[in-house]
Structure formats: C-alpha cells, structure tokens
Amino acid sequence: MPHHGPQSVDRALALLDAVADADGPVSAKALARRTGCSLSTVYHLLAPLTERGHLVRTARGYALGPLIPRLHRSYLRHLEPAPGVGDVLARLRRATGAEAYYTAYRGGLITVVDTTAPVTDTENPFTPGRETRAHATAHGKALLAELPRTLRRRYLTEHGMARLTAATITSAESLEAELSRVRGQGYAVSVGEADPVYTCLAVALPAERPRGDDAVHALSVSLPTREYRRRPEEVRGALARAAGLL
Known part of the structure; x- marks a missing residue:
C-alpha cells in the first residue's frame, strides 16, 4: 500500500541510497529486500524518482539517473x-x-x-x-x-x-x-x-x-x-x- 508524507519521502531516499551504494543496476525486488519495503511500495516510489531523472530503468535494473551529475x-x-x-x-x-x-x-x-x-x-x-x-x-x-x-x-x-x-x-x-x-x-x-x-x-x-x-x-x-x-x-x-x- 502506498505511503504518503514523511515516511514516503524517507523510503524514496532509502531507495536512492540503495541504488547509489550498489555495484551496478539493482532490480526492484532487490531494492524491496534491501529497504524492507513491499514490492508495490517500491514500484510506487521508483516511478517519480525515474520521472524526475534521479534514477533510470535499464534492462538489468535501476541505476542512478541523469539528474545526479547536475x-x-x-x-x-x-x-x-x-x-x-x-x-x-x-x-x-x-x-x-x-x-x-x-x-x-x-x-x-x-x-x-x-x-x-x-x-x-x-x-x-x-x-x-x-x-x-x-x-x-x-x-x-x-x-x-x-x-x-x-x-x-x-x-x-x-x-x-x-x-x-x-x-x-x-x-x-x-x-x-x-x-x-x-x-x-x-x-x-x-x-x-x-x-x-x-x-x-x-x-x-x-x-x-x-x-x-x-x-x-x-x-x-x-x-x-x-x-x-x-x-x-x-x-x-x-x-x-x-x-x-x-
């Protein structure tokens, strides 16, 4: 179930940190395990992070996006x-x-x-x-x-x-x-x-x-x-x- 407010922000940032700390692209399932979130919540939070350019979805999973260098x-x-x-x-x-x-x-x-x-x-x-x-x-x-x-x-x-x-x-x-x-x-x-x-x-x-x-x-x-x-x-x-x- 999607979360709103500060908890949602905290979980979105946890996803961003998990991707940044990984050696390569990370799947949504792996991110769910690493952050302790449900898969549906992970997908719900990955969408705006990807749309805004913080992350990018590749064939191997999620990686840091083009907004990070900026x-x-x-x-x-x-x-x-x-x-x-x-x-x-x-x-x-x-x-x-x-x-x-x-x-x-x-x-x-x-x-x-x-x-x-x-x-x-x-x-x-x-x-x-x-x-x-x-x-x-x-x-x-x-x-x-x-x-x-x-x-x-x-x-x-x-x-x-x-x-x-x-x-x-x-x-x-x-x-x-x-x-x-x-x-x-x-x-x-x-x-x-x-x-x-x-x-x-x-x-x-x-x-x-x-x-x-x-x-x-x-x-x-x-x-x-x-x-x-x-x-x-x-x-x-x-x-x-x-x-x-x-």
Whole structure:
C-alpha cells in the first residue's frame, strides 16, 4: 500500500541510497529486500524518482539517473570551492604519489568533495561523500581545528568519536589538545587513526572572504604509513605548496 508524507519521502531516499551504494543496476525486488519495503511500495516510489531523472530503468535494473551529475555540480557551486582545485589535486598526486582530496565542512557536515582516487578503488579508505570519522582523519581534524568551539562540540556530539583503530582519539579532551597542535603547526596528521595501514595529512585552506555560512575547506593526501615514514618532509612540503596555489 502506498505511503504518503514523511515516511514516503524517507523510503524514496532509502531507495536512492540503495541504488547509489550498489555495484551496478539493482532490480526492484532487490531494492524491496534491501529497504524492507513491499514490492508495490517500491514500484510506487521508483516511478517519480525515474520521472524526475534521479534514477533510470535499464534492462538489468535501476541505476542512478541523469539528474545526479547536475545535483553534484550544484553542490560544488554552492560550496564555492577554490578555482582550479581539480588541477591542484592532480598536481599534488603527481608530486607525492599519494591520493589527494578536497574536503569541506558546511552546515554541520564534513564531506570528501573530490579526490584523485579512482571510483573503482574500493580499497581506498577515504571516498567521496559524507565523512563521519572527522576525529580520526587528518582532513577532519584540519577542518574541526578551524571551527569555533561551539560548532566543534556540536559536530562531535552529533557524530560521536568511535574507536576505529587502536590509535583513534576517543576523548574530547585529548582531541582538543590535538587540534591545538594542529593550529600551532599549520597541518594535521593521522597515522593509522582512521585506517590501520594509512596515514593522511591535511591543511585547512585560508578563507578568501568572511565565512557567512561557516564553510571551511581543506586539502589532504593519504598513503600507506610505511611509505609516509620514508619521506614525511617531502609529502608535507608538497601539500603545503599545493595549498599555496589555492
């Protein structure tokens, strides 16, 4: 039986998420199983998602539709990223051999906006999308360090400080001390805190104008810890030079 109101919206978004998280097109029956909805409800909700272009129906099932790239472009436009950030990421990747990332805090959320890591690289622990491990990642710490204390506390209260590895900081007091160091040294580093075998480094990008919408941006790299320990100064220097271009 069709649902109306907030529950219907929530289920439609769950379908969209399920398609986005899948490795390929998904059948309506599979979507019903994954979302816990009846097949009739799934079909009822798939119709407007398809008509509006959020999804497309293929011979193998439902896939993301042509509206998604437009939404992504709009998202980037609203974030107002630094001009040429894509070129800088590519240059940083060539200079370090490490995957490079552009991340942002806005409206209480931290997002990995762009990266040089291929979308097919499922081993990479830092993929585009919402970041919920800010307390354990270098880009998260670089962004949190720039926020007013009230916004920082609100973010950590809403997202928590889950222990991801033995090195993860899970104490608010310890994290505040770490963020103070980040501000003092001008960069953040996470050695095995979010992923046991990866190190990431990040720098917050200076604001070109007053932040009326509390947005903060950062540039970062990640690489296996064993590689980072062979050339930490080289990687940090390349990151600093890249940030200076934005």
